[in-house]
Amino acid sequence: MAPGIRIASTRAARATSLLRTVQFTHPPSCPCHSNPGAHGPHHHALPSARSQKRRLATPLDATRQKEYAFEMAASSIRFGPGCTAEVGMDMxxxxxxxVMVxxxxxxxxxxAMTRVIEGLEAEGVNYEIYDGVRVEPKDSSIKEAIDxxxxxxPDAFLAVGGGSVIDTAKLMNLYTCFQEADFLDFVNAPLGLGKPITKPLLPLVAVPTTAGTGSETTGTAIFDLVAKRAKTGIAHRALKPTLGICDPLNTRTMPSAVHASSGLDVLCHSLESWTAIPFxxxxxxxxxPINRPAYQGANPISDIFSLQALKSTVEYLPRAVKDPDDFEAxxxxxxxxxLAGVGFGNAGVHLCHGMSYPISGQNPGYKHPGYQVENALIPHGVSVAVTAPAVFKFTGASNPERHLAAxxxxxxxxxxxxxxxxxxILSEALADFLVKLGDQPRGLKQLGFNSGHIDMLVEGTIPQARVxxxxxxxxxxxxxxxxxxxRDLFEEALEY
Amino acid sequence: MAPGIRIASTRAARATSLLRTVQFTHPPSCPCHSNPGAHGPHHHALPSARSQKRRLATPLDATRQKEYAFEMAASSIRFGPGCTAEVGMDMxxxxxxxVMVxxxxxxxxxxAMTRVIEGLEAEGVNYEIYDGVRVEPKDSSIKEAIDxxxxxxPDAFLAVGGGSVIDTAKLMNLYTCFQEADFLDFVNAPLGLGKPITKPLLPLVAVPTTAGTGSETTGTAIFDLVAKRAKTGIAHRALKPTLGICDPLNTRTMPSAVHASSGLDVLCHSLESWTAIPFxxxxxxxxxPINRPAYQGANPISDIFSLQALKSTVEYLPRAVKDPDDFEAxxxxxxxxxLAGVGFGNAGVHLCHGMSYPISGQNPGYKHPGYQVENALIPHGVSVAVTAPAVFKFTGASNPERHLAAxxxxxxxxxxxxxxxxxxILSEALADFLVKLGDQPRGLKQLGFNSGHIDMLVEGTIPQARVxxxxxxxxxxxxxxxxxxxRDLFEEALEY
Known part of the structure; x- marks a missing residue:
């Protein structure tokens, strides 16, 4: 916080500084002053507590006004080895x-599935299984699932799987409750109409089997919109599961390579939400308030989750990848x-995720080691982390304190x-971490991209306005x- | 973590250690080993991941088994100066x-009330105001409110006030939804029947006007059960508000003495939940799972909230008390x-709160400076903090790492x-903090208690089994x- 603001002592000036200062609990610094140009000339136009009320009464101003509040929402989370057995009682x-499983x-x-079914049957709950979810879902695969x-x-949904499964279940729930809606009604603008969800959906319990997406806590569902050749999604608090059942017994089946790439997704969720622009x-x-996005920028509550998730990932991911018997890790x-899900689910992600979608979508033919799949595949976590050293070098000046804390x-x-x-410094630490983790491409070149691909990658990134x-x-x-x-970022990301 | 467990390498032993280790994220240590007798002889009887499943299938065992999972639930929280104006749109x-206000x-x-009413009227939402809430509610005052x-x-509730108001609104909501229920049905056992709440209640939006109870995020409501001469309450996740609107403009009206005592409640919420027994x-x-209490013991998610709330309180409470114009603080x-509300709302409180109820209930005639009330009154935060130096000296040995971190x-x-x-060390730090804050009684003696009162205070504490x-x-x-x-604790708390 610049001295000029700290020492301001009039009522109005103190009220003005309140909003900025409350945000930077951890570390206590304002990112904007270290790089005054970063957020443009409006930085000092934050409304004072007094003028705020007046402006709220003048909605015409709102499109040019900066945000003044944040909202934190997360699914209830149950955590414990074996707690999947409780799911029948929950239902x-x-x-x-x-129940639609x-x-x-x-x-x-x-x-995981055996335990879920045992749980439902022990309580005599009727269910039907839909096992047709496509990994990395497309709008077409989601429409099939809805149909x-x-x-x-069903009067409730129960998702058992990774992010693709949980995301698909969220949308099955949404369009079962809004049968008349057109699929694009709720899809994020500008590709869809981005309408808010105006009524509660059916209960959805999510049982993750990977440690990555955090989808069990968020109101976000991601998919490929094939006609537009773009990764997009639907994001609204009302989509979030009623309960996430996080049972470490269910992630023991992940192969080492899946541990690694899922964990890199967690790493980038935490780093991107921690460094996102302030709300x-x-x-x-x-x-x-129904239009306040879930991805609202860094705020003092998401910060707590994001930083803790980052610290845990740095400590435990290498162990989890190296030793399949390390249950603690x-x-x-x-x-x-x-935790990272709660963090980015309320703060958002930015460049690594925005750039990852064209990277995986325009894959020149890379097959990631340890993934037994027929077609070429860049796992989501790998496509996200591969640009991270370049991204955080680029964003460092926007908020040096946060980058140093990371x-x-x-x-x-x-x-x-x-x-x-x-x-x-952060870029080097990240590169070092990725190299030591093992089996990670050291830049886009090792995925098969070269300078000639960059224009297409850039064009594929531009539509990711939401992030x-x-x-x-x-x-x-x-x-x-x-x-x-x-273009510079992709160029920089070719090699690290 | 004792070396004997860290180096255990068989599958079963590692699975056994998983549960213990996952809990102590911050700091990474197990409180039990530093004081092996603290939790009795069952410490090493934690079920392994494998035997757990078997035991889950044998419910007869459950009454003697330790918990193996925790569940985190909190209201959605909106935070920002002026955001009360959105409440009409929320409704x-x-x-x-x-709406029943x-x-x-x-x-x-x-x-705060003006802003709420303006918000409702701007949207043409019908409402009726009930302004009869009693500070420190009794069962009789709550029954009047329900009637x-x-x-x-109403089809929704909107609470505007401190903890007493929000707690009363929770119970108006509960008994409006369960019209046939007897009042004692849901009251915490052993004073009531402690039945779980089996269906969702009406929406409740809480607008706190004090910075203390955290009631806007919790599923707890506290009151005096007059016939039993005891403070008790109702606690269930289903009671928690749909949304807490935390608007710093609404706490600007707190007098300095209310800032202090509310803040001491926050201090003890964070310290007690941080040091509570592990879940x-x-x-x-x-x-x-519907019977899993909200007050479930310290867990890795509540820990994050509790420690952050503690750090903020130490930093900002003295400023908030000293300078009524310090809006940042x-x-x-x-x-x-x-944040402390989310922490203790999912982990619980213990001795300071358990002992505070007879302290305020058996008040020999103390009137706290700065409170303009007709009758003698020990504010809740004061009654909680007055024993804190004695309490944390007593609990220190149970988990030295956490007490040192505090x-x-x-x-x-x-x-x-x-x-x-x-x-x-923690006891001294606390006493020093209380003295410097100013206007705090340096022990029970200054409230008018002496050794002769202790037996009655002890008898008033024993029924607080839940905490x-x-x-x-x-x-x-x-x-x-x-x-x-x-008895020793109250004796120690006479003076600090």
């Missing part, structure tokens, strides 16, 4: 009589994935580091400048 | 057409109160401190030993 307690062909053969749910008329720099302020990674979480001694080096708007240091007011920055 | 978004005679005259709600048949030492394991205290939050340099002194069961170091299996310990 009965929720009053469910016809959603899974995929792989997970349906695992112990499968409608005739059964009160986001524009526009919503005119109705695996269990801690499941918890970290959930570097410290990787074990870097930051006591004699200059602020100007914050991005570089890019949270990226610090990115020039979103000027699409040519933004293109240039993204 | 409309929730589909509410007849619950408040007390004092708050009804404040700006006032029933004829209006997996609690007995019995519930046979149905006041705002941070509102956030800390909410002392560090008060600014104590713990680098050369012996584990054995952990309780004493005492979470107290580390307390001999609850043997009521005579427990009485002796409480």
């Amino acid at each position: 009965k307690n929720l009053g469910a009589k016809k 959603v899974t995929d062909g792989n997970v349906s053969k695992l112990g 499968a749910a409608k005739p059964y008329q 009160n720099e986001r524009v526009p302020r919503p005119t109705n 695996q269990s801690q990674m499941l918890l970290a994935a959930t 570097a410290e979480a990787f074990g870097v001694d930051i006591s004699n580091v200059k602020k100007e080096s914050a991005g570089e 890019l708007m949270l990226a610090p240091s990115l020039e979103m007011q000027n699409v040519e400048a933004e293109r240039e920055q993204l | 409309k978004n929730l589909g509410a057409k007849k 619950v408040t007390d005679g004092n708050v009804s005259k404040l700006g 006032a709600a029933k004829p209006y048949q 997996n030492e609690r007995v019995p394991r519930p046979t149905n 006041q705002s941070q205290m509102l956030l800390a109160a909410t 002392a560090e939050a008060f600014g104590v340099d713990i680098s050369n401190v012996k584990k054995e002194s952990a309780g004493e 005492l069961m979470l107290a580390p170091s307390l001999e609850m299996q043997n009521v005579e030993a427990e009485r002796e310990q409480l």
Whole structure:
């Protein structure tokens, strides 16, 4: 916090500084002053407590006003080895009589599914299994799943699987409750209409079998919109599961390579939400709270989750990947994935995720070691982490304190580091972590990309406005400048 | 963690250690080994992941089994100066057409209430105001409030006030939804029947006007059960508000003395939940998840909230008390109160709160400076904090690492401190903090109690089983030993 603001003593000035200062609990610093140009000329236009009320009464202003509040929402979370057995009682307690169990062909053969079915049968709860979820879902695979749910008329959903399963179940729930809606009604703008969800959905219990997406706690569902050749999704608090059952017994079946890539997703969830622009720099302020996005920028509650998840991931992911019998590390990674889910589920992600979608979508033919799949595949976590060293070098100047705190979480001694080096220091720590984790591509080149692919990658990133708007240091007011920055970022990410 | 467990390498032993280790994320240590006798002889009887499943299938065992899972639930929280204005839109978004606004005679005259009513009227939402809430509610005052709600048949509740108002509104909601229920049905056992709440209640939005109870995030409501001369309550996740609207403009009306005592409640919420027994030492394991208490013992998610709230309170409470114009500090205290609410709302409180109820109930005639009330009154926060130096000296040995981490939050340099002194060090840091805060009684004597009152205070504490069961170091299996310990604690708390 700049001295000029700290010492301001008039009532109005103190009220003005309140909003900025409350946000930076940890560490107590304002990211904007270290790089005054980063968020444009409106930085000092934050409304005072007094003028705020007046402006709220003038909704015409809102589209140009910055946000002044944040909202934290998360699913209830149950955590404990063996607690999947309680799911039948949960369904009965929720009053469910016809449960649609959603899974995929792989997970349906695992112990997690056995435990879920035993739980339902022990309580005599009726259920039907849909195991047709596609990994990395497309709008078409989701529509198939919705069509499968409608005739059964379930009164609750139960998702057993990774992020693809849980996300698909969220949308089965949404479109079962809004039967008249067009699929694009709720899809994030600008690709869809981005309508808010105006009534509660059916209960959804999520049982994750990977430690990665955190989807069990969030109101987000991601899929490929094939006609637009873009990764997009639907995001609203009403989508979030009623309860996430996080049972470390269910992630013991993950192969080592899946541990690694899921864990890298957790790493980037925590780093991106921790470094996202502050909620009160986001524009526009919503005119109705139902339109306040779930991805609202960093805020003092998401910060607590994101930083804790980062620390846990740095400590436990290498152990979980190296030793399939290290249940403590695996269990801690499941918890970290959930914590990071609460963090990014309320703050958002930015460049690593925004750039990952064209990377996996435009894969030149890379097959990740340890994944037994027929087609070429860049696992989501790998596509996200591969640009991370370049991304955090780029964003460092927007908030050196936060980037240094993150570097410290990787074990870097930051006591004699200059602020100007914050991005570089974090970038090096990340690269070092990825190399030591093993089996990670050292840049886009090792995935088969070269400079000739960059223009297409940039064009595939531009539509990810929902996450890019949270990226610090990115020039979103000027699409040519933004293109240039993204081009540089992809270039930098070719090799680390 | 004792070396004997860390180096255990067989599958079964590692599975056994998983549960214990996952809990102590922060700091990474197991409190039980530092004081092996603290939790009795069952410490090493934690079920392994494998045997757990078998035991789950044998419910007869459950009453003697320790807990193996924890569940985290909290209201959605919106935070921002001025966001009270959104409440009319919230009610409309929730589909509410007849809102019962619950408040007390004092708050009804404040700006918070004006802003709430403006918000409702701007959206044309019908409402009726009940301003008869009694501060420190009794069962009789709650029954009056319930009787006032029933004829209006509201479809949503809106609480505007401190903990007493929000707690009363929770119970108006409960008994409006369960019209046939007897009042004692849901009251905590053993005073009531402690039945679980089996269906969702009406939407309840809580707008706190004090920074203390955290009631806007919890499923707990506290009151005096006059016939039993005891403070008790109703606690269930289903009671928690749909949304807490935390607007720092609404706490600006708190007088300095109210800031202080509310803030001391926050301090003890965070310290007690941080030092409560671990969730997996609690007995019995519930046979149905609906019976898992909200106050379940310390767990890795509540820990994050509790420690952060403690750090914020130490930093900002003295400023909020000293300078009524320090909006930054006041705002941070509102956030800390909410964070502590999530922490203790899922982990519980113990001795300070258990002992506070007879202290305020058996008040010999103390009037707290700065409170303009006709009758003698020990504010809740004062009655809680007055025993804190004695309590944490007593509990120190149960978990020296956590007590030292708490002392560090008060600014104590713990680098050369012996584990054995952990309780004493924290006790001294607390006493010092209370003295510097100003206007706090330095022990029970200054409230008018003497040794002759102690037996009655002990008898008034014993029925607080729900919180005492979470107290580390307390001999609850043997009521005579427990009485002796409480007697010593009250004796120690006479003066600090």
